[in-house]
Amino acid sequence: MWYYAEPLARLIEALHKLPGIGPKTAQRLAFFLMSCPREEALGLATAIVQAREKIHPCTLCANLTDADPCQICRDPRRDRTVICVVEQPRDLVAIERTGVYRGLYHVLHGALSPLDGVGPQDLKIDQLLSRLRDGTVKEIILATNPNAEGEATALYLARLCRPLGLRVTRPAHGLPVGGDLEYADEMTLGRALSGRQEMV
Amino acid sequence: MWYYAEPLARLIEALHKLPGIGPKTAQRLAFFLMSCPREEALGLATAIVQAREKIHPCTLCANLTDADPCQICRDPRRDRTVICVVEQPRDLVAIERTGVYRGLYHVLHGALSPLDGVGPQDLKIDQLLSRLRDGTVKEIILATNPNAEGEATALYLARLCRPLGLRVTRPAHGLPVGGDLEYADEMTLGRALSGRQEMV
Numbered sequence: 001m002w003y004y005a006e007p008l009a010r011l012i013e014a015l016h017k018l019p020g021i022g023p024k025t026a027q028r029l030a031f032f033l034m035s036c037p038r039e040e041a042l043g044l045a046t047a048i049v050q051a052r053e054k055i056h057p058c059t060l061c062a063n064l065t066d067a068d069p070c071q072i073c074r075d076p077r078r079d080r081t082v083i084c085v086v087e088q089p090r091d092l093v094a095i096e097r098t099g100v101y102r103g104l105y106h107v108l109h110g111a112l113s114p115l116d117g118v119g120p121q122d123l124k125i126d127q128l129l130s131r132l133r134d135g136t137v138k139e140i141i142l143a144t145n146p147n148a149e150g151e152a153t154a155l156y157l158a159r160l161c162r163p164l165g166l167r168v169t170r171p172a173h174g175l176p177v178g179g180d181l182e183y184a185d186e187m188t189l190g191r192a193l194s195g196r197q198e199m200v
Numbered sequence: 201m202w203y204y205a206e207p208l209a210r211l212i213e214a215l216h217k218l219p220g221i222g223p224k225t226a227q228r229l230a231f232f233l234m235s236c237p238r239e240e241a242l243g244l245a246t247a248i249v250q251a252r253e254k255i256h257p258c259t260l261c262a263n264l265t266d267a268d269p270c271q272i273c274r275d276p277r278r279d280r281t282v283i284c285v286v287e288q289p290r291d292l293v294a295i296e297r298t299g300v301y302r303g304l305y306h307v308l309h310g311a312l313s314p315l316d317g318v319g320p321q322d323l324k325i326d327q328l329l330s331r332l333r334d335g336t337v338k339e340i341i342l343a344t345n346p347n348a349e350g351e352a353t354a355l356y357l358a359r360l361c362r363p364l365g366l367r368v369t370r371p372a373h374g375l376p377v378g379g380d381l382e383y384a385d386e387m388t389l390g391r392a393l394s395g396r397q398e399m400v
Contacts, residue, residue, distance in 0.1 A: 003292075003293045003296045003297065004264075004293070005254075005255055005264060005265045005266040005267070005270070005271070006266055007247070007250045007251040007253075007254040007255055007266050008251055008255055008264060008266075010247050010250070010251070011247040011248060011250075011251040013247075014243055014244040014247040014248075015244065015247075017236075017240060017244075018229055018232060018233075018244075019228065019229070019232050020225065020228070020229075021229075025220065027290060027293070028219065028220070028290070029218055029219070029220075029221075030251070031264075031288070031289060031290055032218060032219050033218075033248055033251065033252070034251065034252070034255055034264055034289075035309075036217075038252060040214075040217060041248055041252050042248070042249060042252060043214055044214040044215065044217075044218075044245075044248060045244075045245040045246075045248040045249045046245075047207070047210050047211040047213075047214040047215075048211060048214075048233055048241055048242070048244060048245040049242060049245045050207045050210070050211075051207040051208055051210070051211040051230070051233065051234065052233070052234070052238060052241050052242060053207075054205075054207040055205055055207055055208055055234055064204075064205060064208060064231075064234055065205045066205040066206055066207050066208075067205070070205070071205070088231070089231060089234075090227060090228070090231055092203075093203045093204070093227070096203045097203065109235075
């Protein structure tokens with residue numbers, strides 16, 4: 001990369017490390033950061049530093065937060081008898097966006113994946129179990145991803161939670177809203193049929 | 201965006217301002233910057249600040265550089281009788297990558313575009329003309345983009361440069377190497393035919 005002055009080459013390299021940012025995009029972003037208003041470029045740098053300094057996992061639910069416990073764990077209007085377990089903070093955000101869930105969360109920060117060397121000790125499972133001890137929680141929703149790792153993680157957690165006398169649920173599989181039946185894959189359509197519901 | 205803690209929301213917003221980065225990608229990048237090694241995230245912030253502090257346009261050719269004059273303008277092996285005029289620093293990089301050009305450059309930082317309010321005074325044209333005054337330069341290659349703004353800019357510069365007794369050229373239009381004739385658009389194929397060359 002001798003085509004670029006050293007500081008520019010280093011910026012392109014740093015941008016290229018971001019997920020989904022190839023060399024061409026990294027170059028485009030770097031040139032943008034050179035030509036945009038100074039405050040905008042420095043604003044991004046400050047935002048990165050500030051976020052890394054102030055954001056940490058909530059000691060209760062492990063969601064990313066700048067307060068402790070986090071906003072959701074502190075909210076007196078949330079239903080403390082249900083915990084929804086998700087893999088990543090972005091999954092929590094996706095569920096919050098639906099507006100239908102008013103319980104608490106627990107973020108695992110990953111899913112069981114023996115191939116990648118991720119075992120139960122690498123996830124926030126101990127922290128989850130200690131939250132279940134005082135008997136407040138009556139239901140646990142295992143909202144891990146509907147793929148191999150997510151299913152394995154849900155099964156593992158279900159086995160841990162059932163002996164505690166909890167209701168253990170998982171979000172329903174089925175047809176996407178607004179989708180076409182003919183475009184659904186066999187697995188999804190099969191699950192939608194076997195999980196069919198009474199019309200009201 | 202009340203789903204995110206304030207510093208995280210601000211980081212997502214700052215990333216969303218980058219070109220081609222939508223809200224979903226901004227969120228993905230922000231979560232990556234929260235979970236990657238601390239040095240990597242802070243490294244990106246430092247790279248942005250350093251690049252904005254150290255990089256400026258070369259006083260001769262207006263290419264982005266951390267030295268003045270830039271590496272290319274200082275290089276004694278470059279042919280000082282030819283200047284290749286480009287719109288953006290990235291165009292210079294694209295030409296350098298070909299390895300076939302050994303002359304100097306001039307970066308306009310834009311193209312004439314009356315609709316966007318970009319006139320000759322907004323480009324580095326005066327700076328270019330002052331480089332032509334001492335008579336060293338014999339040829340000027342107008343390598344602006346082959347679109348409406350680039351063509352207009354090339355025509356404008358050609359009219360300024362011809363009275364100075366310079367050879368004024370423009371990169372050839374034609375078929376892309378490795379492309380299929382049937383997929384070339386009419387304009388390109390027409391230019392390739394009218395600009396046909398003797399086989400050797």
